[in-house]
Amino acid sequence: MAENVRVAVRVRPFNDREKQRKASLIIDMRGNSTYIKNPEDMGAEPRSFAFDYSYWSHDEFKESANGYLEPTGGRYADQRKVFNDLGQGVLDNAWKGYNCSLFAYGQTGSGKSYSMVGYGSNKGIVPIFCEELFKGVEAKKATAGENEEYQVTLSMLEIYNEQVRDLLNPKSIAQKGGLKVRQHPSKGFYVESLVSCPVSSYNDIENKISEGTRNRTVAATNMNATSSRAHTIVAITFVQKTPNETGQSMTRTSVVNLVDLAGSERAESTGATGDRLKEGSAINQSLSTLGNVISALADLSMGKKKTVVPYRDSVLTKLLQNALGGNSKTIMIAALSPADINFDETLSTLRFADRAKAIKTTATVNESPTDKLIRELREENARLMELLKTGGITLEQLSANAGAGGQNPNQEIEEMKKAMEEELRKNQEEIENMKKTWQERLAEQENENKSNVDAELKKQEEKKVIPHFWNLHEDPALTAMIVHFTREGTSKIGNKNASPAPEITISGLSIQKQHGVVTNKGGVVKIKAIDGKILVNGAKITKETDLHHNDRVLFGPNHLYVFHHPQDEAKNFKEGKVTETPTYDTAQEEIAKKAGFMDKAGKSEEDLILQEDVIQMLPMVNEADAMSAELDKKVKFELALVSPQARGLKGGKTEVMVKMRNLENGNEWLWDRNKFINRKFLMQEMYQNYVEGADDWDVPKEKDPFWEDADVEVLIGTVHVHLMSLSHKLDIEETLTVTNYQGKENGHIEIEVMPCTPKGESLGEDDFLDDPKELVGKELNFKFKINFGRGLPSNMRQSCCKFKFYLDNQYTSTAYGDGMNPEYKFEKLFKFPKCSQEFVDYLMESVAVIEVWGKQKDTSSKGGATLGSDTKQLMAREKSNLFGLSNYEEEQAKLKKIGDNKQTPVKKKGGNKAADSNKDNGVIIPVPPPPAEKKQNDQQVNAYKKQADDADRRAKAAEQRAASSESQVSDIRSLLTQKKRGGADTITIAELEAMLGGGGGRSTTSTAQKEHMGDQASKACTIQ
């Protein structure tokens, strides 16, 4: 019978960042309903959604002695409660022989992994499920008859960028393009040669899952992949062989898919609007297809006919086809962030979950006589073998392969043959497995595991006594997964191509064959860089440097480790020194600080949000730079904080953007965050192809993420035109400064605004207005002229000006002018037959913002060989101090000077509990630090903020100057009117100065005009 997918939502506590910036709570729950408030309108009625379960895990809990978060009030849903409601049902259904799927959806950091896998003693659904499953199996076994058997196998895979990697088979991880997804005529899609390990205890499963997670960490770090964009699927196959009433052996099978999806944020919008490469990256394909599949299935369940469900559009939806629309009992858990800043993402998660409620699946018990299963497989194999012999192809095969992609017929037939062979192999394997006793299979696996398990045990023991590095990762689940020992003697650090193999092998972006070396002499450990870049505690080292317990070490741009020294640790402990565990965020913060951002930051909410963005973006910018250097792309990236005014907007927030600079010709483009992140995924793809040795890693420039067309317009800057004179029907004629986002002057433009008749003829002499109010209800016509630009940046080939006047929806644009001193010769007649009060107010109070846009000269030589400098050299010549990392030695010297040589104190977290419990044997084992909570970096943001503030200040000063000269003009005009009325036709400068309070700084004529007028300027003016 068709059943609806069950949907639960769960809201997590505020993290440290959210607490620090005093985030507001926008989620509420009552019963099964969840309410969300719009932070822009907190008074309004919240939107409500009803689900099968709404779990409140935001507050009303405390941490118990072992780190478990337990309820203090009735409201809090702890891990056990979630398991009891959701996991237990999955378990019961698995016993009954149903396929089950449980998947977690939500934006990055919303709590998907917490619910699915959990952290430390807060075990999630997957481990509790496995634990309970084996408890059940053990209980059954205790009373089991001879012919009863319970078999559990486990596989674990990851989908990243539409490629499948078998996390239990490290060899497959390096396989180019990942594993193939094939379709079985009756069983649906499956992953070719995916390892499925027999497991006999919860311990086995735990070991396998940590092996998979370790493989995942290595792969993610080496490929500098963004782990939150990966989908992880743990599949547990549970087979029960029991005799039925007649004594016949029956096989009951349940496949349980536990899916931790990639972060859902900006699934649709990551492809930055306006970028020509927005569709280029496959990074979001699986998640956006999942959205489409769920919408289509929801439509179908509402009775909408002719809906095509696009399962085939992505790897994830192929593999989850059964879970979503077939033979499975399915549960979705949607993880919610509680904070105001995540409103859009959280609302979209709630909408997604709401749609998922409508989906129906039809689960059936998978039970057959064991003999029958074997017979069917044999028959199927015989049939396949026959087909292969005769070269025939079945309709099923054809349909299974249809849509595999525009190959030629021969290739397609080849593919199909391969598919059949694979199917044959798989069936054969299954028959073999069925024939083999389960005990034989287990014994085989145990043999295989033994060396791994022994090695792992040895490693755990050695960690207690041998100094080593353990990794930090952005994803808390991938932290402390990799360990490199620094044994007595010398350990070389290098990539996998180094020969002889280095003792510490790390691979990936900017890791050299001879990257560096560590020496350990009787426990005194020192590190030295050779060909690669190494940062210790955020600063680049240039000579041999001592390593101490809990030092942070970065190899290349993204291999971040903590150094653990057991003896140091024990000594510190004895001396009562608190040693604190660094986290990914504190380490990144430190790197950013050492890069030169030493100011003290303000603490407004906006500042803190900006700070987070900067800390998140800085490592990405560094990676993009490292890729550009290795691929010799001759571009450099920098962070830029851009105020709304500098983006031509009247209001809004300062945003973190990325400036890409062409190192050959100085051309620059400013990318918004989404565009940069999207481009960075494409850069990673290109880099990965390069690393894998693909001949065609480089692509035509139109598809190159490092390339931007010189024809793409860039904002040179803006100018502000005050309109007050116009409200007096007076001319405006000004040369205005073009100011860019950093507040830098980028040339001038000359504008004129001249009130006129509807036909554009000049007004009569008496046509000015003393009081702008007189304009209300009357007509106003004027010519808006933009004459020319002067002194624009020299790399500008062409430029134009764009502006919106009053209520315009559309921009008005001038024609393009050429070079540094373009002639725009733009003129437009504006007619307002009847001025409203609002319009007159607008003239009196507002400014017209003119944006100056340019196209840069295209002088770069792609590949750049002609210039004889490669990207690394060009970068070295760049004087950017933003990321010029300071030297460790200098830092140490500075610290010594002030007599303070302590390590950077890092806030102690609850996650150290397990470390504490190990204290009795005198050593402290590193424990995965608590999940990363991004810290702020005052200095860094402040440096950026200062830039933006300076720009703001300059813009404000310019505004004030303009406003005061507007009011002066107005004063002068009234004086002139009076004089005219009195019959005079001249006015002396002395009179003017007297009126303006003695002149001084308040000169009525601009310097430029004075120069133009020469000496006469100071004598007298003629009234016109």
Ligand SMILES: Nc1ncnc2c1ncn2[C@@H]1O[C@H](COP(=O)(O)OP(=O)(O)OP(=O)(O)O)[C@@H](O)[C@H]1O
């Ligand atoms: N219910 C909860 N109770 C307490 N802490 C939680 C809860 N849910 C999440 N957290 C904490 O929030 C942080 C982020 O959670 P988690 O790692 O599960 O996010 P995620 O959705 O898996 O993110 P990603 O997409 O990056 O993998 C972690 O520090 C985690 O411990």
Ligand SMILES: [Mg+2]
């Ligand atoms: Mg996660």
